[in-house]
Amino acid sequence: MALTTIGFDADDTLWHNERFFALTQERFTNLMRAHAGSDHLAERLLAAERRNVGHYGFGVKGFTLSMIETAIEVSEGRVPGSVIAEIMEAGREMLSHPIELLPEARATVQALSGDFRIMLVTKGDLLDQERKLAQSGLGDLFDAVEIVSDKAPEVYARIFARHGTGADEGLMVGNSLKSDVIPMIAAGGWGVHVPHDLTWALEHADAPEDNPRFRRLPDLSGLTALIAEIR
Incomplete structure (x- = not known):
């Protein structure tokens, strides 16, 4: 696949x-x-x-x-x-708080960057998201960055078509079932849920457990192995 x-x-x-x-x-x-x-x-x-x-x-x-x-x-x-x-x-x-990377964030993005097109797809205030990306030190690892007002299936379909080979050959990783996983699967792609200890109440949703393109990981350290398994 x-x-x-x-x-x-x-x-x-x-x-x-x-x-x-x-x-x-x-x-x-x-x-x-x-x-x-x-x-x-x-x-x-x-x-x-x-x-x-x-x-x-x-x-x-x-x-x-x-x-x-x-x-x-x-x-x-x-x-x-x-x-x-x-x-x-x-x-x-x-708006000025320092950025603190989650464990395995840099290592995981670096490990995948040689074999895949790597994108950052985030929503929120444009200036604040640009500031955080710049301070993270991860910017050079991404082939594309998309800061969107909302995450919906049609948004993912458009982004993965523009920067990749379509959503059906794409995978989205995120802590929000509602924003990162469910709409990406609806667009035809893979959705990988990596929960965070704190999640905003408006981002809560039921996991699509029965969908064959849904996966869950406890943290980013297992992502490279999961992607190898999917391929």
Whole structure:
């Protein structure tokens, strides 16, 4: 079976990302302690993120705006300007956090780069994703980089046709079943799920266990062997 092109997700597949959202949400909870309990605040924030993702997209900017909106809502407009300023500062700090590669990320991409076309396919804010890629030191290992607003079957079909030999001869690796695995399989390719300890609630989905093109690995260290098996 032909397999020519490997796509990697970025956030929480090659480097840590969700941990910074979790830390900022904890900071947000402390800032809003006088106005809402942690569980209620988390529910309202998630609802705001769900409403806003179609307007602001994925990433830090949308998250920051959702925190501000939630702060205004739960406080019934009484949240001090100083708290809004701290929320904005927390968002800015997220946009400058250092990149920490996940174990085996570099070694795995390097090991595959000689035999396959290697792509980075990530979604989120363009400037932030470009910053993280530059700081990761992995940029030169990719034959193509695609930063998209969302990941859907037609997006994968278009990307793997443009940079490879079609989705049916492609494989996508990522921590999100909803974004990295299920739509790639729907496009005709292989989807490999590499779970991360932290996954955003809006990325949860049921695994397509019965699909012959679905695979799961505990970490990236087993990817080269898996791909050899598939070939």
